[in-house]
Amino acid sequence: MSAIVRSRLAATKKSRRGSEEHPWARRALIASAMVFLFVILVVPLVNVFFQALETGVMPYLRALGDANTVTAIAMTGMTALSSVALNLAFGLTASWCIAKFQFKGKALLLTLIDLPFSVSPVVAGLLYVVLFGRQGFFGPWLDAHDIHIIFALPGMILATLFVTFPFVARELIPLLESEGTEQEQAAMSLGATGWQTYWRVTLPSVKWGLLYGVMLCNARAMGEFGAVYVVSSNIAGKTETVPLRIFNLDLGLGGHVAAFAVATLLAFLALVTLALKTWLEHRQNQDLILASALPKHEH
Amino acid sequence: MKIGYVGAFRSPWFGLLLGTVLSLSVQAKRIELLNVSYDPTREFYLEFNKAFATYWKDKTGDDVVVNQSHGGSGKQARAILDGLSADVATLGLAYDVNILAEKGKLLSADWQKRLPDNSAPYTSAIVLLVRKGNPKGIKDFDDLARPNVSVITPNPKTSGGARWNFLAAWGFALKKWGGDAHKAQEFVTAIYKNTPVLDTGARGATITFVERGVGDVLISWENEALEVLHGKEKDQFQLVVPSTTILAEPPVAWLDKNTKSHGTEVVAKAYLEFLYTVKGQEIIAGNFYRPRNPEVATKFSGQFAPTQFFTVDELFGGWNKAHKTFFAEGGVFDDVLRNGR
Incomplete structure (x- = not known):
């Protein structure tokens, strides 16, 4: 379920059971959760920076300024940008269809969107090799037309696209479903065209959720290793993304x-993502408060 | 239409990055070669490629950039078969080039005769690397089969070095027990019972042993072991040269089908021939591979310990046969792994 919907539910429901447990039990639970998070998340994250700066600031900066590292950053930018853009287009269309209409095959479409969550990224990569590799299904045709997909940028984008497929759509579907269709119907009855309704009513109502989905999608796209590793030729300065470069x-x-110097880039990405996520949730909650202050129409 | 890395190369991102480089050399032709190699040659080919670029620039005035791709030898061969457009393959063992000829039809079947020394311009031994002071008292291959010894070696299914390691131990056992294959299998099974990890490539195994501190002994390419012993962690390890071991002969070949479509036939061949020149052989020896050139070999003889060698042809009837017997699906290695776990 979408994190925003979840936080919204939590906000409206409030915890009714919170005070029933013994305060010591609660404290012990919180403490153990904190220790666990500290050991599993905080220590490794701090250690990344520690290892990267082990030999001083100059080696760190030199590692980041290396021409092949710069190319890897550009490659990551390109694969992430392409896959986010395509997922945005797909996610908006699919979530709109699923949330606002009833049609045959809807359940199938939902299952297909979730598929990448349950398929290992390595398998996803191998699937593309089997399809587009020289020995693969389309291999001979692609070879004859001198089109390179596997071991080149298009394959890396495809693989990233596969693993990030559900992020935008999955974030939007519950939001759009909870909005219902009343507002759209009102807009339509006031004479708005379908396109106007979508741009002015549907889209603005989910803008924070959309940004949230795009952000998660981007973070995953930039960090993806397994699927991209299988379809990349792993050549420094050519087909290395940031995670492959680290490897x-x-x-x-x-x-x-x-390796750790370059890894700090991904650590920064994680921190920026976290900050953006907090900000987005804050904005979303403000909008909710604002909306609940307005008189709600009955029907 | 041509997309793919040529397309990527022409995209604005790369244009920005490489524009300055290119503008400095507008007249000279810029040639790109892709050398798909096995795992431990990363540092060696980095140095060799620079030397070749200088040599080729002096000779023809053209700039040549050699791109490198590294991984387990078997995995790399598979990638070439799947369409990785290598101009030259410099792999860990002849079998991996043989399949490029047989399955991929990328080069002629008699490729090994096109260059001197069976197209293997450098050789190496399979040796043992142990921790400082040799706490487990490892002196030869026998000691790896002892129950309290933890052995690091990569996975023969993906790594070329791992296949040499396997055959080195097998050959040692054959010599010790007068050619008894049953005894050899028992011995090798005992060794694999002692392996806590099987990395996909030789370099992965080295990192596991050297940097992660796992295991008592690493079965390794000699060049890889010597590189560790000349690196910054040199004081923590020592070399054990087995009494008898296999002579590893990693081959090189240009891939006719790919070089023809890239128009790189001449430069790819020259690149591999440069490996046999005195300059090339010195870079080879400087990176701890055993050179073929006798004068260079004499010059660097101090860094290679003497040992008894056997070859894959002598003991196993060549790589195709050895692969079929030991490493193919359902081969001896599968049994070894099953019984060793």
């Missing part, structure tokens, strides 16, 4: 510090 640097003898 390959780590495999170089003595490449440990450089």
